[in-house]
Amino acid sequence: MPRLATPLTESQIRALEPRATRYCVADGNGLVIEVMTTGTKVWRFRYTLNGRRQPLATIGDFRMISLRVARAKAQKYAALVEQGISPVATARRDRGAESKADVLREAAELYVASALAGKSDEYRRTTRRALDKDVLPALGNKPIGAVTADDIVAICERIKRRGSPKMALHTRNVVKRLYAYLIARQLATSNPAEVVPARSIATFDSRTRVLSGAEIGVTLRTIDTSNIRRPLKLALHLLVLTMARKSDLIESTWAEFDLDQARWTIPAARLKAREDRVISLPRQAVGLLRELQRARNSERFLFPSVRGDDRPIAKSTLNQAVKALGLDVEHFVLHDFRRTASTHLRELEQQSGVGSDLTTQQEAAADATPQRHMLQSWADFVDSQIDVARQAANGMA
CATH class of the missing domain: 1.10.150.130 (Tyrosine recombinase, N-terminal domain)
Structure with missing residues (x-):
C-alpha cells in the first residue's frame, strides 16, 4: 500500500521551487509531483506490482493537468494495479489526450x-x-x-x-x-x-447602481453559502433588511435594540443629528439579531472586533469580506444595498399607496404601522429573491 501523505493544495504545488536535483513530493495514494531542476512539475504515479517497486508512471505536466484530475487518474491506475495490471500503457494513452491542452x-x-x-x-x-x-x-x-x-x-x-x-x-x-x-x-x-x-465595454454610474431582484438573491445566497464568519454574514444581510448605513450598523450597541418591540433606536449623538432615528425591524431582521444575541461575545457591540478589545469591527471589514467572495455582480459596492433597497421600496410604496420615504424619514413610534408594514414587505421580497436563487442553483428553477 502507498504510504500516507498529507494532501497537497494547488497553491502549495505552485510554490514548489526547483533544487540542484529533481525531487518528489507526495500527495497520497501513490500520486506524487516531481519538481525538475528546470522548474517543470510533472505528476507521477508510484506503485508496487507483484511485490516489486516499479518505475514511476508519468501522468503528465502540472501545467496541463489539475490536482483534481491527477488524483482521479492516480485512483484509476491504482485500480489497475490491484488487478495485477501495469498502468503504464493506460497512462501513455491518457497523456496523448492531455496534449491538446494548448487550445483554449x-x-x-x-x-x-x-x-x-x-x-x-x-x-x-x-x-x-x-x-x-x-x-x-x-x-x-x-x-x-x-x-x-x-x-x-x-x-x-x-x-x-x-x-x-x-x-x-x-x-x-x-x-x-x-x-x-x-x-x-x-x-x-x-x-x-x-x-x-x-x-x-460598459460603464455604470456608481451613484445610480441598483441591484435587480435576481442580483439581490444571488448576492445574499452567495454570502450565506460562503466560508466567511457567521457574524459578518448576518451583518451583510441586516444591511439589506434595515437599509442602515454601514457605519451605523457595525458601530451599533445592544442597548439600542428592543427586540421584543422589533425596534432599533440609533441615538442622535451617534448620528450627530438633532433627533434619534427609530427603525422598525421586520421579523427576519429580529431573527438574525436574536441569533447574534445568543452567540454574542461582547456586552456592548453587536459586531465586536476579533482582537478581543471593547470596540467594533473595522469599517473596512465588511468590504474585505465581500471582496474575498468574488461576487459575480458587476460594479457592486456595499453602499448599493442601501440604494437598492430604497429603489425597490419606492416601487412597493407605489403598489400599496403608502407614500412615505422610509429611507430618510425619522420614524415616530406613534406612527410606525405603515413603515413597519412596508419594511416587512421589503424583507419578504428579499426572502423571495433568495429562494429563487437557491432553486436556480439547485436546478429547480
Whole structure:
C-alpha cells in the first residue's frame, strides 16, 4: 500500500521551487509531483506490482493537468494495479489526450476543474455560461497564445448588440481571470483581456447602481453559502433588511435594540443629528439579531472586533469580506444595498399607496404601522429573491 501523505493544495504545488536535483513530493495514494531542476512539475504515479517497486508512471505536466484530475487518474491506475495490471500503457494513452491542452477549449476545462473548485455553485455556473455561450464557440479551437485583444473586443461587441452590456463586461472579466490562471501555470505569457479597458465595454454610474431582484438573491445566497464568519454574514444581510448605513450598523450597541418591540433606536449623538432615528425591524431582521444575541461575545457591540478589545469591527471589514467572495455582480459596492433597497421600496410604496420615504424619514413610534408594514414587505421580497436563487442553483428553477 502507498504510504500516507498529507494532501497537497494547488497553491502549495505552485510554490514548489526547483533544487540542484529533481525531487518528489507526495500527495497520497501513490500520486506524487516531481519538481525538475528546470522548474517543470510533472505528476507521477508510484506503485508496487507483484511485490516489486516499479518505475514511476508519468501522468503528465502540472501545467496541463489539475490536482483534481491527477488524483482521479492516480485512483484509476491504482485500480489497475490491484488487478495485477501495469498502468503504464493506460497512462501513455491518457497523456496523448492531455496534449491538446494548448487550445483554449482544453485550457478552459482545466481552469474550471481546478481554479473554480472552491467557488460557489452560482459563481461556477455563471462562469461556465459565459465560456460556453460566447467565448468557446468563437475561440475554443484557437491556440492559447493566438487569442488577441481584438478577439475579446469582437466577442464583447456581439454580446452588446444583443442588448447586454453588463454580460459583455462579465464575459471580458471571465476571460481575464482565465488567462491570469493560465499565466500562473505557465501556459500563457500574456493576458489579451487585460488590455481591453472595462469602460470601453460598459460603464455604470456608481451613484445610480441598483441591484435587480435576481442580483439581490444571488448576492445574499452567495454570502450565506460562503466560508466567511457567521457574524459578518448576518451583518451583510441586516444591511439589506434595515437599509442602515454601514457605519451605523457595525458601530451599533445592544442597548439600542428592543427586540421584543422589533425596534432599533440609533441615538442622535451617534448620528450627530438633532433627533434619534427609530427603525422598525421586520421579523427576519429580529431573527438574525436574536441569533447574534445568543452567540454574542461582547456586552456592548453587536459586531465586536476579533482582537478581543471593547470596540467594533473595522469599517473596512465588511468590504474585505465581500471582496474575498468574488461576487459575480458587476460594479457592486456595499453602499448599493442601501440604494437598492430604497429603489425597490419606492416601487412597493407605489403598489400599496403608502407614500412615505422610509429611507430618510425619522420614524415616530406613534406612527410606525405603515413603515413597519412596508419594511416587512421589503424583507419578504428579499426572502423571495433568495429562494429563487437557491432553486436556480439547485436546478429547480
